[in-house]
Ligand SMILES: Nc1ncnc2c1ncn2[C@@H]1O[C@H](COP(=O)(O)OP(=O)(O)OP(=O)(O)O)[C@@H](O)[C@H]1O
């Protein structure tokens with residue numbers, strides 16, 4: 174077990190004109206669970222594979238524990254990786270799959286047997302130890318891949334979308350299992366996913382990547398509550414935060430001509446972020462033309478437009494929803510972003526009075 | 531009298547209706563029923579293939595077996611049944627024994643070398659990233675050369691007067707005399723045959739290598755530092771089905787398809803040159819006009835090949851992983 178540090182890490186693929194990832198600075202504490210999240214092609218896998226040693230690092234330094242590992246082979250880095258398609262050795266039994274790495278590191282037969290037994294007990298793989306991977310279900314293969322990582326007792330676990338080939342229900346239970354296991358073993362982990370729900374539930378800290386750069390690092394709730402940019406705001410949280418063009422004038426935010434709240438920010442155009450769960454349908458407020466309603470059982474998501482701008486509202490009531498309703502906003506729950514850069518603007522509070530309720 | 535007629539007619543009709551029922555019957559297996567509405571239809575489709583097999587394989591085989599029990603008059607005027615005399619003659623002749631020994635040696639060398647070198651080249655080509663396609667094309671293009679042409683090219687390389695390989699051997703102090711010296715000829719035969727077969731093995735090994743999933747290789751990269759270990763423990767077992775297939779193909783090649791190469795190299799050479807059993811069948815049958823003896827030899831070959839194939843499938847295929 175060890176801490177992990179990435180210092181100004183970057184990667185330009187051979188023949189590529191543009192860096193796939195660049196300027197990544199992350200310090201990961203011993204035992205921390207870090208989730209890398211971002212849209213497809215943002216460089217999550219590239220970064221993870223650089224830590225694993227499967228891709229060369231063209232810029233910066235990667236340290237695992239006290240060791241600079243940039244030039245080390247994957248097998249020397251003391252890491253274990255779980256792949257999206259499990260990457261089990263098809264010609265080896267489950268037992269051999271787990272034991273293979275240990276054998277190559279010259280562990281004694283008894284140590285190997287002990288560790289495999291321990292891992293298979295933890296993951297309930299006992300009945301399958303002598304089977305080949307092709308005779309296992311997807312979930313069981315996933316557990317074998319986990320077992321193969323665990324038996325190595327590595328300095329760090331690396332996961333590249335390990336759950337995305339499983340069905341929704343299994344994904345949820347495996348997610349919890351991974352989290353419990355990691356807590357119990359206390360192994361530093363780096364986990365890649367593009368599923369923001371998975372990211373939120375697993376992470377001690379989230380790293381949101383966008384086009385090869387870090388957009389924001391922080392605890393899940395911190396990122397949820399204070400997204401650093403419109404990109405993060407629209408990526409974290411479901412349904413996505415509605416981002417609307419608004420104006421600040423005379424110390425008040427107005428949206429499509431409706432005054433929302435008093436703020437002390439400078440006048441001018443601004444991007445207003447509203448989370449669906451912070452809005453509610455009320456007798457008075459901003460008029461909303463309802464377009465369609467998603468029925469989720471516990472709640473409904475009402476999609477509509479204010480002026481010409483799309484917005485989503487979560488509604489928990491049972492009543493039928495009219496075509497034209499009003500929504501109310503809690504002025505404490507507004508998010509403001511710079512229209513040109515997309516960066517977050519802190520709301521400068523004024524002695525406020527609710528204007529739209 | 532009439533009773534029997536009636537009975538015959540009745541039984542005829544019963545037989546006919548049974549036949550018709552059989553022809554129209556639904557097959558019991560629903561999967562098959564979906565594909566063919568009548569049980570006879572698949573046979574109609576199979577007919578051309580069966581005809582080819584019967585005409586070009588079973589018929590000649592039966593001919594060979596039959597004529598192996600006769601001694602044919604050299605001018606084709608008649609033949610005498612001699613039982614197994616052809617077989618005992620063939621097996622007890624010392625020439626047959628030495629040819630058999632050479633054939634085994636030749637097959638082993640050609641198979642081992644062409645598989646080994648093909649695999650080595652494929653592994654190297656698999657690692658090449660830049661210029662990979664031209665590299666592959668160069669290696670594969672040899673495959674387009676017909677065996678007799680390969681034999682001719684080989685003969686030129688080994689020619690006693692102008693052959694560069696002869697010069698090379700001379701440089702190392704060896705007087706290479708292909709077509710005259712038994713050992714030298716054997717060497718040339720093996721080299722030419724291996725050279726001709728490498729591209730074939732190369733293509734299959736390369737595609738086999740490329741079908742090993744990248745992530746499995748990467749997992750191995752994390753599990754084992756030594757490249758040789760990884761190759762031995764992970765890549766090779768996953769290549770085993772390809773290798774097994776190639777083993778069968780290569781043995782067959784070494785035994786039968788090298789015929790044109792041997793023909794080009796040893797034809798019209800007076801000396802005692804090494805030949806394979808297949809070439810001896812041809813020599814005895816068509817040059818020596820001993821049809822019976824040559825048939826007997828070919829039947830022995832047939833049995834040997836059948837036994838070899840069964841053995842390969844029984845013992846080897848079981849240890850091969852099909853993943
Ligand atoms: N071998 C490669 N050669 C050149 N460019 C590559 C290579 N692998 C990835 N890239 C590029 O690097 C960028 C990041 O790719 P990466 O695989 O890290 O994305 P990702 O975030 O893992 O996406 P996903 O969620 O779809 O897996 C992409 O623009 C991709 O096109």
Ligand SMILES: [Mg+2]
Pocket residue numbers: 217218219
């Ligand atoms: Mg990826």
